[in-house]
Amino acid sequence: MAVPTDEIYEKYLHKAISEINDLGDEIARAAGERAATVLGSGHPLADVLLLKYSPQESEFLEGVAFYGRAGQAILKSLQRLQVDPMAVYGTNCLKFAGAEPDERARAWLTRELHIVQPKLVVVMGEHALEFLNTIEFPLSRPVQATEGEIQRFTPTVEALYVPDVDASLDEQSEKTRFWNAFKSLGDWWAALPPY
DSSP states (O other): OOOOHHHHHHHHHHHHHHHHHHHHHHHHHHHTTTSOBOBOEEOTTOSEEEEESSOOHHHHHHTBTTOSHHHHHHHHHHHHHTOOGGGEEEEESSOBTTOOSSHHHHHHHHHHHHHHOOSEEEEESHHHHHHHTTSOOTTOOOOOOOBTOEEESSSSOEEEEEOOTGGGSSSHHHHHHHHHHHTHHHHHHHHSOOO
16 A cells, blocks of 8 residues: 655654754753753755854854844845745754864764755855865765855755855845855755655
8 A cells, every 4th residue: 555645754754853853952962051052943854954154142042043143134035035944944063152063063964964855055154164075974075165056965965155144244245245145046946846
């Protein structure tokens, strides 16, 4: 007897939620009681994974990636590009205050990529790019610092490099630079085949 597609998707979704929760628990234990953790946010089976290097103060206060000014800017940009925000997951390379870009942090990001299984990773800034290029993800190739260009990351995942959103919020020229790179997401999204 064939299992309906919706039922299969629901099983994958429940599995992804469970794995994201387990990862969050592991990160919280590693951070200890004194360090604020910042976990990924968004749909656990998102088409688009947004990747920043490290959390900002507002993210530490809420414990959620892309909370605050950067999150609002991204949300407005997604709406302008007609990209469904419910198809997006955002995370940081470093997950808690005082975290180092070590093997543990790389392993956590690798697990997040395996759980979410995005079709596109939007890499925000040089530090996030360097970090992503150091993880050992199956069949991956290095992503280049070419702003606004869709690149192949793995056989099933593409990448888009854009400037660091947090560093782009104060000066108009930096906002424009970010937007000019980020708007490639809209073209990519529009070309995505329907489910």
